[in-house]
Amino acid sequence: LSLQLRRLQLRVTTTRDTFGADLQFAQGLVVLRADNTTGKSTCIQAVLYALGLEGMLGPSRAVPLPHAMTTRIADDRDGTEVPVLQSEVVLEVSNADGEIMTVQRWVKHETIDTRLISVWDGPVLSEPKASFNSRGYFARVPGAAQREAGFHHYLANFLGWSLPDVPRYDGTAGPLYVECLFPLFIVEQKHGWAGILTQMPTYLRIREPARRAVEFVLALDTQKRALRLQALEQRIDDLRQAWNGALDRFDSVAAQVGAVLQHVSRHRVGEWDANRPPAVVISASDEWIELPMAIRNARDRLEALHAEEIPTALEDASSSTEELARAEENLQQLAIAVVHSQQDVASARETVVATGQRIAALREDQHRYQDSLTLQKFGSTEGLDIAVQRCPTCHQELSDAVLLDVRIPDAMSLEDNVAFIDEQIRTFRLMEGDGRRALQGKEARLQSLLIEVGETRRRIRELRKTLVADTAAVSAAAVAERIRLTDHVDRLRRLELELTALVETLRSVGAEWADGQSELSRLRSELLSDRDRQKLDQLEGLLQEQLRQFGFRSLPIGEINISDIKYTPNHEGFDLGFDLSASDMIRTIWAYLLGLLELSRLGTMNHVGLLILDEPRQQETAAISFVELLRRASESGRFNQQVIFATSEEELELKQALGDVPHVFLTFPGKILSPVGTEP
Amino acid sequence: MAEDQIDRTLAEVDSPVTFRVRPLALPGELRPLWRLSVLLLMVSNCRGERASLPQLHVLSSALRSPVTQESFLQALSGNRQPDSFVTRFDPVLNQTVDLAVGEQLVAWDRGKRIHLLGRGRRFVTTIMATPDLLTVEKQLLNRLPNRLTQSEVDVLLTGLA
Numbered sequence: 001l002s003l004q005l006r007r008l009q010l011r012v013t014t015t016r017d018t019f020g021a022d023l024q025f026a027q028g029l030v031v032l033r034a035d036n037t038t039g040k041s042t043c044i045q046a047v048l049y050a051l052g053l054e055g056m057l058g059p060s061r062a063v064p065l066p067h068a069m070t071t072r073i074a075d076d077r078d079g080t081e082v083p084v085l086q087s088e089v090v091l092e093v094s095n096a097d098g099e100i101m102t103v104q105r106w107v108k109h110e111t112i113d114t115r116l117i118s119v120w121d122g123p124v125l126s127e128p129k130a131s132f133n134s135r136g137y138f139a140r141v142p143g144a145a146q147r148e149a150g151f152h153h154y155l156a157n158f159l160g161w162s163l164p165d166v167p168r169y170d171g172t173a174g175p176l177y178v179e180c181l182f183p184l185f186i187v188e189q190k191h192g193w194a195g196i197l198t199q200m201p202t203y204l205r206i207r208e209p210a211r212r213a214v215e216f217v218l219a220l221d222t223q224k225r226a227l228r229l230q231a232l233e234q235r236i237d238d239l240r241q242a243w244n245g246a247l248d249r250f251d252s253v254a255a256q257v258g259a260v261l262q263h264v265s266r267h268r269v270g271e272w273d274a275n276r277p278p279a280v281v282i283s284a285s286d287e288w289i290e291l292p293m294a295i296r297n298a299r300d301r302l303e304a305l306h307a308e309e310i311p312t313a314l315e316d317a318s319s320s321t322e323e324l325a326r327a328e329e330n331l332q333q334l335a336i337a338v339v340h341s342q343q344d345v346a347s348a349r350e351t352v353v354a355t356g357q358r359i360a361a362l363r364e365d366q367h368r369y370q371d372s373l374t375l376q377k378f379g380s381t382e383g384l385d386i387a388v389q390r391c392p393t394c395h396q397e398l399s400d401a402v403l404l405d406v407r408i409p410d411a412m413s414l415e416d417n418v419a420f421i422d423e424q425i426r427t428f429r430l431m432e433g434d435g436r437r438a439l440q441g442k443e444a445r446l447q448s449l450l451i452e453v454g455e456t457r458r459r460i461r462e463l464r465k466t467l468v469a470d471t472a473a474v475s476a477a478a479v480a481e482r483i484r485l486t487d488h489v490d491r492l493r494r495l496e497l498e499l500t501a502l503v504e505t506l507r508s509v510g511a512e513w514a515d516g517q518s519e520l521s522r523l524r525s526e527l528l529s530d531r532d533r534q535k536l537d538q539l540e541g542l543l544q545e546q547l548r549q550f551g552f553r554s555l556p557i558g559e560i561n562i563s564d565i566k567y568t569p570n571h572e573g574f575d576l577g578f579d580l581s582a583s584d585m586i587r588t589i590w591a592y593l594l595g596l597l598e599l600s601r602l603g604t605m606n607h608v609g610l611l612i613l614d615e616p617r618q619q620e621t622a623a624i625s626f627v628e629l630l631r632r633a634s635e636s637g638r639f640n641q642q643v644i645f646a647t648s649e650e651e652l653e654l655k656q657a658l659g660d661v662p663h664v665f666l667t668f669p670g671k672i673l674s675p676v677g678t679e680p
Numbered sequence: 681m682a683e684d685q686i687d688r689t690l691a692e693v694d695s696p697v698t699f700r701v702r703p704l705a706l707p708g709e710l711r712p713l714w715r716l717s718v719l720l721l722m723v724s725n726c727r728g729e730r731a732s733l734p735q736l737h738v739l740s741s742a743l744r745s746p747v748t749q750e751s752f753l754q755a756l757s758g759n760r761q762p763d764s765f766v767t768r769f770d771p772v773l774n775q776t777v778d779l780a781v782g783e784q785l786v787a788w789d790r791g792k793r794i795h796l797l798g799r800g801r802r803f804v805t806t807i808m809a810t811p812d813l814l815t816v817e818k819q820l821l822n823r824l825p826n827r828l829t830q831s832e833v834d835v836l837l838t839g840l841a
Contacts, residue, residue, distance in 0.1 A: 375813070391782070412705050
């Protein structure tokens with residue numbers, strides 16, 4: 001894969017003259033030398049703009065080019081400023097198959113939309129007399145990456161990229177935008193040197209864009225796995241909801257008869273003991289009985305009643321009187337039981353709440369410890385005595401327990417304390433689960449007591465009615481008892497059917513859950529393939545080799561690694577940043593990006609074989625020499641690659657330093673944008 | 681376990697029993713470096729990067745928990761509930777200030793206020809530039825209407841709002 005710049009043309013039409021610049025590039029190292037503020041960076045920005053890549057610099061819709069291209073340009077001949085009427089950028093590039101295209105984009109035009117990019121299928125700048133087919137494409141509009149008429153869709157095809165779908169913040173997958181890839185190929189002066197891949201646009205709603213970009217450019221196998229992982233996590237979440245939803249629906253049915261489901265938990269999706277399948281128990285006065293037993297009892301009683309003839313009110317009178325007395329006494333006892341049960345429920349609820357609070361407090365502590373671990377690293381970098389448990393005043397050993405008002409022999413190390421808190425959180429979470437389970441049982445018991453109270457009251461009413469009724473009539477109490485019992489048996493049997501259906505649902509959800517979990521843990525443990533690992537090791541080797549060559553000094557070079565997770569340079573698991581001097585940060589960026597370019601020589605990857613570095617501002621780099629970098633970058637010519645380095649170093653020194661290093665030297669004595677006469 | 685019970689249990693154990701002192705777990709807020717960092721954040725959020733001890737005690741009480749944060753912000757905006765925000769004078773804070781002075785992160789201003797030194801300011805910058813670090817604390821300090829002044833603190837302490 002390859003993208004090479006062949007020619008760049010800028011044109012600015014003013015009320016007076018036409019100004020312009022024409023640059024011709026070549027394979028290998030190209031040094032673009034000009035003094036500061038003469039338009040060197042304008043050329044680099046113009047390349048970005050021509051390729052519709054200004055989204056790389058941020059969400060702003062503004063044209064990323066200086067005043068000279070958009071409003072007023074200074075005419076060096078007499079020092080006046082002339083208004084810009086219209087201006088454009090034309091860029092001629094080639095790909096790996098040697099195909100050439102020329103793109104043109106207006107920077108300022110009275111009528112033409114600046115989001116339009118015109119594309120010719122040939123070298124318009126090199127062969128101005130020839131004629132080529134042209135077509136218009138759009139950049140910076142929604143869908144420009146995917147739609148046929150989108151310039152980035154066209155660009156990706158031209159480069160031979162098939163852009164992958166990557167995880168987005170909203171949990172869906174979407175295309176990896178071209179804007180996320182070019183920060184690996186072009187370092188812009190203003191934004192590019194603050195840190196590694198700091199130009200990476202984050203507003204595009206792609207999760208971890210830098211990581212995805214490096215994965216794509218190095219053609220790591222892990223990219224596909226990451227997408228599968230996200231889909232799988234989503235599915236697992238859905239299954240958890242299906243599991244809990246089924247339990248919720250069942251519970252609402254069970255609660256009506258004061259029943260509780262056992263041997264399954266909301267926290268343990270897909271798990272139950274084969275010897276103890278989900279079962280239902282029903283609260284009956286002081287004990288819990290299993291559903292089949294409850295059904296049998298109720299049916300036996302109903303059959304016994306059916307065996308007798310329904311008594312008349314007279315026949316029933318004496319037994320009714322006795323039963324009434326019993327029922328009234330029973331009601332009193334039930335009322336007491338209800339009060340106890342309510343207290344029970346309240347205290348169980350309190351336990352659950354208290355456990356929840358305890359967990360929240362532990363989480364807070366956990367945060368503080370995570371902070372402490374990071375701070376310890378910062379503290380030791382800053383040379384704080386406290387960070388190494390030494391007194392800042394007398395430099396003797398100082399325990400971490402110094403702030404405690406009682407003296408204790410020693411405090412746990414930070415790491416041990418973190419593990420201690422984690423363990424506590426685990427314990428309390430188990431307690432919380434157990435508490436919830438108990439609470440549910442107590443609530444069911446209360447519910448069944450309340451049902452019993454209702455039934456006893458009804459029974460009392462029926463018995464009283466029987467006692468005052470016509471003596472020859474059928475006993476109302478006896479009839480009501482039969483109806484109630486029939487109804488009860490019906491409900492229990494419905495619950496039994498619900499249970500069968502529930503077990504069926506749980507079984508299928510559980511099976512899918514188990515499959516998902518095992519795939520998940522397999523994916524998580526081996527996100528990187530052996531080939532991926534090999535590439536990252538090679539990248540690390542190239543990085544360290546260059547850091548040595550470029551004179552990196554902030555940290556021991558052997559400790560700078562390529563992160564397995566972010567694929568960027570890190571030190572002891574932390575991103576490189578505040579612990580580097582500004583010049584070592586620049587060296588690291590060179591070494592990393594050049595490392596990616598060099599690595600892509602070793603196999604089929606998606607790097608375009610192009611690296612454009614716009615030198616950081618002078619004050620930041622006073623002490624850095626570019627010679628070693630340029631020497632190394634010139635190798636790119638042998639591999640059909642291109643490195644363009646824009647600099648304001650003194651011409652003479654630069655030429656001496658470059659010596660016999662193969663390169664093309666583009667130099668501009670004055671302003672790069674200069675009068676070119678009137679265009680034909 | 682009662683003492684005689686322990687004796688009985690020990691008598692049953694055949695091998696010699698040794699006791700070892702284990703390191704103790706500390707609440708995260710008592711780790712010196714954590715407290716030191718929070719102290720620096722607090723000072724950097726006071727006007728002129730200078731803070732008196734009462735100012736620091738008030739802020740420190742506010743930072744104790746989400747609940748104290750809320751009631752602090754309420755009190756600051758003048759909607760103080762009679763039983764709400766209380767400033768607790770925390771002896772640990774004074775010790776933390778001593779440590780910070782020792783580390784040359786802050787210095788005393790004629791014994792009345794402490795102010796950030798270059799080293800302290802650098803440390804604060806690093807903390808501020810690191811996401812996911814001291815987030816709760818940064819959030820509260822960000823929500824303060826302005827940099828906290830001594831007179832606002834006096835109002836809070838005397839309750840003459």
